[in-house]
Amino acid sequence: MTRTSPVMSPTTSDGTPHFEPPHFEHNFSTPVYQHFESRRAENSDRVQREYVGSSNVQGNGSHGEGDVTSSKWVGEGQARGGDAALGMKVVGSGGTVVSKITCSCEQIMDFEGVGECNKGRDFISGLPNDILVQILSCLETKDVVKTSVLSSRWKNLWTFVYNLHFDDYDDKHCRSRNFENFQSLSMQRYSRFSSQL
């Protein structure tokens, strides 16, 4: 995910600074399911194939990883250690662009194996982060914070939950020395985790 900064160009004819909008690459969500049907017929020898689908560029540079994850099967590939890293190229610019995704047939087969992966017990960790965050956001903040000790994957995941929910909030929490630092700690962790992405 690259993003070039807005450029102030001194070369405009009327002397006013020319503002060039930021240009986004690798920033799309796209339906690319239409070719799955034919993959069986051509599954061998890692032939590179191109998958073309229309997509909308999402003008949200600060949230790059999330945008990629929102393309469903790309997200699942990432959840499995990036075994299906895809070569992606956005062609053109402006509101609506055509995006090209290339990946080998072998990688497509990996997606078919998603069902297999889920038969393992740790199926909830197989879910994409955005779904896990959605589940957590239905919980009380106390329960959400507790998920930090589940495993290393979950350690900072809760910081992406966008709501606070204190239902049976009692005085004891306020007096807890930890709770005083809760907010600042959360912010620190969030920025640390975001920078890792």
Add this chain to the structure above:
Amino acid sequence: MASSSSSSSTQVKKITLKAADGKHFEVEEPVAMEMETVKSFFVGNEDAMKDMVVPLLNVSSEHMPAILDFYRNHSEFRKRTPPPPAEEVKAFNEAFLENKSDEQLMEMIMAANFLNTKELLNFLTEAAANRIKNKSVEYVRAFFGIENDFTPEEEARIRAENEWAFDGLDED
């Protein structure tokens, strides 16, 4: 339930969906269009409507009838005037989740995510949240089969960081 054998009521256009294990499901067009993933096949490609089999690789045939049932009922609820009483919707939703194991629930979440339908996904994620509400860490970990990869020291440190969150749990 929707299956390839249903041949009556030929008035409504049917769309054939193929589940992960190759089983075909014939679905009325409005129901199929509830799924954004299916819809995206046909947008700007109306010729494909005829004889098109839509492959849904992340949805197993085990869950397909229930998912289609959900779409059918909820689209009917939305259309009805006056709107159905809340109890009726609630009763359907509860019946939908009854006898679903946690693993089945998770598989359906995966399916709803793939099918890109907000209504079903929101409903299922809320159901999942209800199952882990106010439970101990050990319970949640065992419940979902999450492997703890922390050392005892690391775990103790993380617990200490947010000590306030770990008091007063339901016993189970």
